[in-house]
Amino acid sequence: MKCIQLFNRGRNNEPQSQNSIQSSFTDHERGKQSDSGLNSTSESDHSNKSRGRTKLPNLQEGPNSLRVFTFLELKQMTKNFSVSTKLGEGGFGSVYKGIMKSSEDPGKKQAVAVKQLGKRGLQGHKEWVTEVNVLGVVEHPNLVKLIGYCAEDDERGMQRLLIYEYMPNGSVEDHLSVKSTTPLSWAMRLRIALDAAKGLAYLHEEMDFQIIFRDFKSSNILLDEQWNSKLSDFGLARLGPEEGLTHISTAVVGTMGYAAPEYIRTGHLTSKSDVWSYGVFLYELITGRRPLDRNRPRSEQRLLEWVKPYLSDAKKFKHILDPRLEVKQTLKSAHKLSLVANRCLARQSKTRPKMSEVLEMVRQVVDMSAGAANSQLPLKTKDEMKTFKDSNSTGHIQDGGWSISVWLSKLRRRFLDI
Template structure:
């Protein structure tokens, strides 16, 4: 059984009280509750929330009763639980795919039911934000939100069940269930995730994800990647503003340095986080890990100097996938990672450029493997621009 939600082991990090960066999922306090970009179609527009009911009425989602979800999950039985985080627990359940009524286990459509911990004062605004965004957006590389439940103190979100669980589990968990992802699958996941970000960053949607990391990338039965957990999402800057000013929120190891320093959030902040995940895909190592030798605790700080030297790129690559990629592929992905992780945000590519490079890499690999022909240097993508 794959799990829908997982929490990566994080490194404890001290921060001032006003700093919202956290080392555990669910420890998020501030979110954006304003409407989506006015360029989204009128059927998907969200109201600026005046109350909980107003937000929920604006969402095109199923309003489940608590009893319906209790039945669907077999009374939230422990053996139905597939994950746990700061938000609460996630349970596997079953509903009829047409009526959305609860069904017997093993029949109908499988769902993931995320239940807010009633004893936690965290997560309520995040719960509302999830509905505000994910309830209105639809894309193959975003997890589908089916509905919610709000009764008394019960706050629940209902998603499609994503069979193979999180990328975090597949990259970092050791055991017979989780086999090392192949290089081809890792690059497919990178491309899928980039396409999800490209949709969010588009002019029509104009959303900054703000929490791009391996535990928020879910894999279905065909290893298609879907972004999940939109509790920290923010609308892009309005008018001629270059950034959104906000409290610093997110997860240590993934947040862009200029965002941590200033609270200025841009789409290039997501690009930096994408670069971190790309490094994790290449290396099979977590962004932060105190168990690694001195000087290697931070993956970015350790890997960036090695990636700038073509003779040392192999030192970064995951030994479990050795021989599955060419030196040329490794060089291109290393170059992309370095650009995404630039300390100067203007030097980072935009997400559409990232998608194009990953697509080119995928297409050229397909062509090469089908014809065994030497790739034409003239087909190499032009250098990325900021």
């Protein structure tokens, strides 16, 4: 068995996007890498202003509970990686459902998801190492749990596998799809927005080090048996800049439609890049549309461009709601959530809120919604009306007698430091 080899962030061998395996454990490969993946033809990892730490947290730097599996064990768990156990196919390999003895009760069986990386060389191996290093040292209810890994040589080469908790309800993308037979209710969408914000806030602000997800999207948010949301697929994650440094410089990777404009333009990565992606995701929840959809008319292919004309008028706003949602029960809450999204989508990254602030805004949106519907979720809302046009927000939309301009003025006092 080979040891896990850590890789340094300072080298010019940053993994480039391959429309990364979507870790939904019910994955479907889109086969349109040019539409969804971002690739950089040049690397720039040596900015003096951004170098910071040299590597991600890793298993040798602290205790962890990861189990080391043999390849034989995984073959037995997945019926020799039978097609009947295959859950999905992604850019870096396949995902299988496996059955193993429960670590808590050996007399019981538990389902797991086994990701087997394909033989694609160092690039795939780096993403595998990153996932082990990140998920081996972090733990949160809204991050998918990594149970263990396998790194073994056999006659076919090096076997690299990851074993996760099984997420039976697939990804959020699955349920937002027009093909879904189980569309998500508005209350469930709010719950997902809250859970995802909790996960990102933990990565950005609640540890001794900061982790930037870098590939936040609906297909990387998984749903467990109780429909709790968990972030998954950390192969592109990066350690944030050290205190006093503004950013890290890196190859531009991720998924088209979610990546922040300044990151695409300069390769400068900060936690505010994830905040932008989260804002895109909120509009995905509101509209039920993908951020980039080549199958729609040209004027509707880019989600953020399509919604712009509808944001300044409450009467128009209802036209962007997912038609599968009940307008009367959803409109007020969805509009308030869009205000949070607009804050996340500020063109100037410095003016975007931190994820802890976004989390509080979303909590308040849900709290308000809970009073008007059977939401049974803990949430709230706060936010300035900052649209994608940056300074062109009207701030005068009336929402059921509640003046948005008054609401926002109170919020400004609380978030003056943003």
